[in-house]
Amino acid sequence: MAVLMRAFYLVALGVFGLVFGSFANVVIWRLPRRESVVSPGSRCPSCGHPVRPLDNVPLASWLVLRGRCRDCGAPIHWRYPLVEGLSGALWVSAGLLFGLTARAGVAIVLFYLLMILSFIDLDVMRLPNVLVVVLAVAGVVFVAVSAGTGLPLAPLTWAPAAGLFASPLASALVGVAAGSGLLALISAGYRLARGRNGLGMGDVKLMAAGGLFVGPYVLLALFLGSALATVYGLSVAGLKKQPEEGVLLVPIPFGPFLAAGLVLAAAFGPALWSAYVHALSL
Ligand SMILES: [Zn+2]
Structure with a gap:
């Protein structure tokens, strides 16, 4: 039972990590450009078409669409799924390292913010x-x-x-x-x-x-x-x-x-x- 609980906990962390990773992509792109991170919703940078909710599923959508916009076929950078996957991995790592404790939450805050800061620094130094x-x-x-x-x-x-x-x-x-x-x-x-x-x-x-x-x-x-x-x-x-x-x-x-x-x-x-x-x- 304990094993099942632990597996469920780690899977849940992974899912939350992926979803927050998707949001991290928005922050990494918009924050240095002083754009709102809340609205408008995600759009294709090439054709401006809003991204459909089903095409916005972390990792899976990018794979299904084979890295291209559904509307105009413009390539979607591999960094988007990379950031999502890395976020998921970091959240799971926090759970593995600190277990089902408040400390895991603290580690997630640290790891997640450091990931966003790193990619912004890569982009704009x-x-x-x-x-x-x-x-x-x-x-x-x-x-x-x-x-x-x-x-x-x-x-x-x-x-x-x-x-x-x-x-x-x-x-x-x-x-x-x-x-x-x-x-x-x-x-x-x-x-x-x-x-x-x-x-x-x-x-x-x-x-x-x-x-x-x-x-x-x-x-x-x-x-x-x-x-x-x-x-x-x-x-x-x-x-x-x-x-x-x-x-x-x-x-x-x-x-x-x-x-x-x-x-x-x-x-x-x-x-x-x-x-x-x-x-x-x-
Ligand atoms: Zn497009």
């Missing part, structure tokens, strides 16, 4: 303030509830037994300070060394908001994000066969990598840390 603020406000509320009631909501990595950061408030504050502080320092260093901006303030604000959700593990997020961005940057530079000088000048958005780092830190941070401590004590 910018992290819209309004979304980062939504993430930060949600984080403050979750941490405040945790501090007030002892209910473990945020930071997601906070465990009541953790000696070093015994309270959720201390854990979150360390996360905010460490995440934004270190990134601001790196940004200032880059500016000094190269005479121009390499990192946006949006990235610094993102790590401050992320610190509320992962506490001190924000440092792990920063490390993983930088490592992923470096690997990606080098492979892009390698593929494009840029001149030697230009290699470091390929502009890549940092947001998606920081977001991936935050998700990984929230998911595996404490387990990685205890494995590390365990390995050291042997």
Whole structure:
């Protein structure tokens, strides 16, 4: 019975994730263009025909229509089903990681907003303030509830037994300070060394908001994000066969990598840390 409940829970999360993924596509497209995310309903960008409800089913419609508009046959970008599928996968991951708990809901808020921010950053090289603020406000509320009631909501990595950061408030504050502080320092260093901006303030604000959700593990997020961005940057530079000088000048958005780092830190941070401590004590 428990197995059936768990399966039902995960399937439900997956369905909600797909539906919200469909809405994420709307936000990713319209928010940077300052259009309303509520109305009008979805239209084909080529012929302007409103999308029929049956053609708006996440993943399935795109497959049935084989990636083309029913009215004008214009191709529908594969990124739409990708975002829907990724959203579904992230919601299910939150359920797998945190079970049937309020913490799974907190993880969903974090993962979902990070996904939207990442795709906007990919499109316009910018992290819209309004979304980062939504993430930060949600984080403050979750941490405040945790501090007030002892209910473990945020930071997601906070465990009541953790000696070093015994309270959720201390854990979150360390996360905010460490995440934004270190990134601001790196940004200032880059500016000094190269005479121009390499990192946006949006990235610094993102790590401050992320610190509320992962506490001190924000440092792990920063490390993983930088490592992923470096690997990606080098492979892009390698593929494009840029001149030697230009290699470091390929502009890549940092947001998606920081977001991936935050998700990984929230998911595996404490387990990685205890494995590390365990390995050291042997
Ligand atoms: Zn069309």
